[in-house]
Amino acid sequence: MKLHELTIHEALRLLNKKEISAAELTNAVLDRISQVEPLVDAYITVTADTARKAAEAADQAIRRGEAGALAGIPLGIKDLICTRGIPTTCASRMLEDFRPPYDATVMEKLNAAGAVMVGKLNMDEFAMGSSTENSGFKPTRNPWDPSRVPGGSSGGSAASVAADMCLGALGSDTGGSIRQPASHCGVVGIKPTYGRVSRYGLVAFASSLDQIGPMTKDVTDAAILLNAISGYDPRDSTSVDQPVPDYTKALTRDIRGIKIGIAKEYQETAGICESVCRAVEQAMAVFRSAGAEFVDISLPHTDYAVAAYYLIAPAEASSNLARYDGVKYGFRATSEPGRNRNLFDMYKSTRSSGFGAEVKRRILLGTYALSAGYYDAYYKKASQVRTLIKHDFKTAFDTCDIILAPVAPTPAFAFGENTDDPLQMYLSDIFTLSANLAGIPGLSVPCGFSDEGLPIGLQLMGSYFEEASLLNAAYCFEQQTDYSNQKANPAKH
Amino acid sequence: MKISSTEVLHVAHLARLSIDETDLAAFSEQLGGILEYVAKLSGIDTSGVTPTAHAVDMANAFRNDKIHQHLQSEEALANAPEADDGLFVVPKIIE
Numbered sequence: 302m303k304l305h306e307l308t309i310h311e312a313l314r315l316l317n318k319k320e321i322s323a324a325e326l327t328n329a330v331l332d333r334i335s336q337v338e339p340l341v342d343a344y345i346t347v348t349a350d351t352a353r354k355a356a357e358a359a360d361q362a363i364r365r366g367e368a369g370a371l372a373g374i375p376l377g378i379k380d381l382i383c384t385r386g387i388p389t390t391c392a393s394r395m396l397e398d399f400r401p402p403y404d405a406t407v408m409e410k411l412n413a414a415g416a417v418m419v420g421k422l423n424m425d426e427f428a429m430g431s432s433t434e435n436s437g438f439k440p441t442r443n444p445w446d447p448s449r450v451p452g453g454s455s456g457g458s459a460a461s462v463a464a465d466m467c468l469g470a471l472g473s474d475t476g477g478s479i480r481q482p483a484s485h486c487g488v489v490g491i492k493p494t495y496g497r498v499s500r501y502g503l504v505a506f507a508s509s510l511d512q513i514g515p516m517t518k519d520v521t522d523a524a525i526l527l528n529a530i531s532g533y534d535p536r537d538s539t540s541v542d543q544p545v546p547d548y549t550k551a552l553t554r555d556i557r558g559i560k561i562g563i564a565k566e567y568q569e570t571a572g573i574c575e576s577v578c579r580a581v582e583q584a585m586a587v588f589r590s591a592g593a594e595f596v597d598i599s600l601p602h603t604d605y606a607v608a609a610y611y612l613i614a615p616a617e618a619s620s621n622l623a624r625y626d627g628v629k630y631g632f633r634a635t636s637e638p639g640r641n642r643n644l645f646d647m648y649k650s651t652r653s654s655g656f657g658a659e660v661k662r663r664i665l666l667g668t669y670a671l672s673a674g675y676y677d678a679y680y681k682k683a684s685q686v687r688t689l690i691k692h693d694f695k696t697a698f699d700t701c702d703i704i705l706a707p708v709a710p711t712p713a714f715a716f717g718e719n720t721d722d723p724l725q726m727y728l729s730d731i732f733t734l735s736a737n738l739a740g741i742p743g744l745s746v747p748c749g750f751s752d753e754g755l756p757i758g759l760q761l762m763g764s765y766f767e768e769a770s771l772l773n774a775a776y777c778f779e780q781q782t783d784y785s786n787q788k789a790n791p792a793k794h
Numbered sequence: 795m796k797i798s799s800t801e802v803l804h805v806a807h808l809a810r811l812s813i814d815e816t817d818l819a820a821f822s823e824q825l826g827g828i829l830e831y832v833a834k835l836s837g838i839d840t841s842g843v844t845p846t847a848h849a850v851d852m853a854n855a856f857r858n859d860k861i862h863q864h865l866q867s868e869e870a871l872a873n874a875p876e877a878d879d880g881l882f883v884v885p886k887i888i889e
Contacts, residue, residue, distance in 0.1 A: 402869040495849040509848060538855035539848065608832040619809060626810070628882050630873030636885070647885050648810040661811055665802065666825060668809040682835050684845030689838070691846055724827050740849020765850060 304329035305465045306788070309374050309522040312468055316363060316373045323363065323373025327356035327417050330375040334419065334466045340791040342441045343451075343461040345380045346388050347420040355417040362415055371529055372415030377467035379458050380421040381428060382513065383502035384408055387418075391504050392436040393426045395625050395632045395655035405502020406537065407471060407513055407530045414529050419467055423457030426657045427622065428478055428506045430454050431726055432719065435659045440716065443486060444789035445755055449713040452482030458516045459486035463756075463789045469517040469526055473503060475510045476610055477708070477733025480745040483516055484708035484758025487747045487787065489523045489775065490516040494766050495740035496541035498527075499534030507617035508539070510610075510737040519785045520746060520776040524548035527768060543766060551769035552776040557592030559774065561585075562701030566603035570731060574711045580749030580757040581707055584778065588705070591777050598697040598704065602689045603735065609690065610734040611727050612670045612683035619667030622660070627651030662723060691739045698764040703774055705761055706732050708745045712755035732760060742768050746775040747784035756784070797826045 304326050307315070315321045331349050338344060352375065359373035378384065381391045383401035385408075390396045404412065411418070425435035433441045433456025441456045443449040444464040451460040455472030459482035462470050472479040474492035483490025491514045498513045505511065515526035528549065533542040563585075585595065626648050627633030634650035636642040656664070670679035697704060710729055719726040736743040741762055748759035759778070763771045779785050802822050806813045813821060867880050876883040 399873055402865055402872060496852075535857060538857075539850075539852075541850055541852065602838070605835055605838060608835050611828060612832055612835075623810075627875055628884055629870075631875070633875035642885050644885050644887050645810070649812045652810050653812045656811075658817075661813075662821065662824060664809045664811065665805050665821060666828060669797075669801075669805045669825070669829075672805065672808060678836070679832070681845055682840060683832075684847065685840035685843040686835055686838060687846040688843050689840070691849070722827075723824055724831055727828075738846075738849070 305333040307468060308518045309468050309525050312374060317368065319363070323356040323359035323417065324353070326373055327352050327375050327419065330419055330467060337464050337466060337791050340442065340447060341444055341460050341464050341466065342439050343423055343457040343464065343466055344377070344420040345390055345392060345423050345438060345457070348387055348418055351387070352417050352419045359415045359417060369413060369415035370525070371411060373417060375417045375419045375468050376411065377420055377422045377458060377461045377470040378408070378418055379424055379455050379470065379472050381424065381473060381504040382407060382471060383504070384418065384421065388421065389504070391427050392424045392438055393656065393660070394437045397632065399631055401502070403502065406499035406534045408502065410530055422461055422470060425454035425456070426660050427504070427618070428454040428473060428475055429618070429659050429663055431477070431481060431729060433457065434716065434720060435657060437657050443713045444791040445487065446713070446753070447791065449715055449755065450485070452485035452713060454478040455516060456482045459483050459488055459490065462486070462488045462516050462518060464791050469515060469522050471513055471530070472516045473511055473513050474737065475506050476614060476737050477730050479514045479516060480708050480733050480743055480758065480760060481730070483745040485713035485756065487756030487784070487789065488516055488518060489520055489744065489746050489785065490514065491523050491527060491744040491768065491771070492736060492742060493527065493531065493768055494742045496539055497742070497766065497768065498530050499532070499537040499540045501534055501536040505621040507614040508621060509617060510614060520772055520779050521549065521552060523744070524552060524772050546769055548769055548772055551773045553773060554777045554780055556588070556774050556777045559593050559703060559770070560596050560701040561588055561593050562596050562598035562697055562704045564598050564600045564603065564697070564704060564706065566600050567706045567732060570710070572710050573707060576712065576749070576751035577707050577710060577757055581705070581759060584748040584759045585705065587778055587781050591781065596701050598701055600693040600697060600735070602686065602693050605686050606690055606735045606738060607728055607731055609683040609686040610730070610738060611666070612679050613687060613738070615663040615667030616670045616680050617667070619664045619671065622664055625652060625655060631655070659723070687738045690735055694739045694741055702770060703761050703763050705759065708732060708758040708760040712751045712753070712757055736762050741765055742771055744771050744775055746778060748778070748782070749784060797822055797829060
C-alpha cells in the first residue's frame with residue numbers, strides 16, 4: 302500500500318511499530334500533493350518546510366517513547382482556522398496576506414499531539430457557499446469527477462482527504478459545510494455538538510452556528526481526530542465544560558436495539574434525486590439487519606429551516622464581518638490619486654473590492670434583517686422559529702436515539718449549475734442546516750454511488766453530546782459495507 | 795417581495811459597501827427573491843416563543859479578572875495595512 306493512502310489509524314500503528322517514519326509519511330503526502338494538486342486545487346497554501354520539520358520532531362518523539370496521540374500524522378487544515386505565522390486567508394482577497402499572530406485552540410491541540418500540518422485548504426470565501434466556487438482564489442474540483450464541485454464550504458478539506466492529499470483534515474460547519482462536501486467527495490465528516498470544540502481562532506462567520514470538525518477517510522479516524530480537538534476552552538465562552546469520552550472506545554459495532562427515527566417531513570421533501578433515495582433506503586436495510594429499530598418521527602418546522610437559517614446566519618455574518626475595515630489587519634484599498642479620502646471612503650472601497658459577490662450578498666441581507674424597522678419581522682422572528690426547530694428535535698429524541706436522513710438532495714453538481722440563482726443553492730441545504738440551528742451533532746458517512754459513479758453520503762443526527770452513538774452507528778454501517786474503501790482517482794480523467 | 799434600488803443602496807451604506815450600477819440591479823433582484831422566500835416565516839404563530847440566541851442551554855460564562863498573556867503591540871500591529879509609532883494609521887478623521 303502507498304503511504305499516502307493510509308488511514309490515520311493504520312499510519313499510527315505503523316509509526317508506533319517503527320515500520321515507517323513520520324518523515325517518510327510526510328514526504329509521501331507532499332509528493333502526492335505535487336502530483337494531483339494541479340488536478341484538484343484543494344490547497345491554498347502548502348507548508349512543506351514546516352511539515353518536514355514537524356515530521357522530524359515527531360520521529361524524535363516516537364524514538365524517545367513520548368509520541369503524542371497524532372505523532373507524525375499529516376493533516377490539512379481549512380483556511381479559516383488560525384495558524385500562527387502561516388497565511389490564513391478564508392479564501393478571501395480581504396485576508397490574502399494575513400498571518401495570524403496566534404494559533405487556534407484546535408491547532409494548539411493538534412500540535413501538542415504531534416500532528417504534522419501539510420497545508421491550508423480551499424473553501425468558499427468566509428465559508429459562505431455550498432460548492433467552493435465562491436473561493437476568492439480558485440474553485441476546487443471533485444476528485445471523483447473534475448467537472449463537478451466538491452461541495453462546500455469545506456470543499457478543499459473533503460477533496461484533499463478523498464484524493465489522499467492528507468490523511469485527514471479539519472473543516473467547519475455552519476449549515477452543512479462539513480457534511481455536504483464529505484457526502485459529495487465520499488469521505489466521513491462530523492459536525493460536533495455546538496460547544497464541543499473550541500471556536501477560539503476559528504474566523505467567525507455565524508458565531509451561534511459555527512463548529513469545527515474532522516473530515517476523514519473512515520469513521521475510526523473521525524473518532525481519533527474528534528478526541529484530539531474536543532473539550533472546554535476558557536477562551537471560547539460558548540464552549541461547554543463537559544467531559545470528553547474516548548470516542549474510539551465507542552466503536553463497538555453493536556447497535557442492537559437502537560431506535561432510528563425517520564422524519565416524514567424529510568421523506569416529503571421535493572427534489573431528492575432517485576440515486577440518493579435508493580442509497581438511503583439500502584442503508585436503512587443495513588441498519589435493520591444489524592438490529593436497529595425504525596420509528597416514524599415528525600420535525601414539523603422543517604419547511605421553515607432554510608428561511609430561518611438564511612436570516613440568522615447572514616445577520617451574524619454582517620456583524621462579524623464588520624471588522625474587515627482596512628485598519629487593523631487584512632486588505633486596505635489604496636486611495637485613488639488626487640482624491641482626498643476620508644475614513645468612510647476608505648472603509649467602503651476596502652470592503653467593496655476585498656469581498657466577493659456572495660459575501661456582499663449575505664452582508665446586505667444580514668444588515669437588512671437587523672436594520673431598524675425590520676429586526677422584529679426578520680431576525681427576531683427567525684430566532685423564535687429556531688426555538689421551535691430546536692423543540693422539534695428535543696421531542697423527536699424522546700422516541701428515537703438517532704435520526705437518519707440524506708445529507709444533500711443530489712450528488713455533486715456541475716460547475717456553474719447553481720451559481721445564477723443563490724436561493725436555489727440555499728435550498729439544497731435543507732437536510733443539514735437544522736442541526737446547526739438546533740446545535741445537535743450530525744455526521745456524513747459514505748452510503749453509495751449514483752449511476753454516474755458519484756459518492757453519496759448518509760446523514761446521522763443525534764441529541765446533544767451524543768457524538769459517540771453517532772460514530773458507533775456509522776462504524777457499524779461502514780464495517781458492513783464497502784463504500785468508504787472506494788478510492789477516487791483524480792488522475793484518471 | 796421587491797426591494798428597491800434606493801433601499802439596497804441604503805443598506806449598502808449601513809454595511810459600508812459601495813455598489814455599482816450593474817451589481818445594483820442583480821443584488822436588488824436576488825435580495826428581493828430571498829426576502830420573498832423568507833417571508834414564509836410570517837405564517838407561523840410565534841407569540842410567546844422565546845428567541846434562541848444560543849443553541850445549547852447555558853448560563854453566563856464568567857472568568858476571574860486576572861491578567862493573562864496577550865499579544866504585544868508589535869505583534870498586534872504586524873498585520874496592519876499602515877502603522878506608525880505603535881499606532882494604527884487611518885485617513886484623516888477631523889478636518
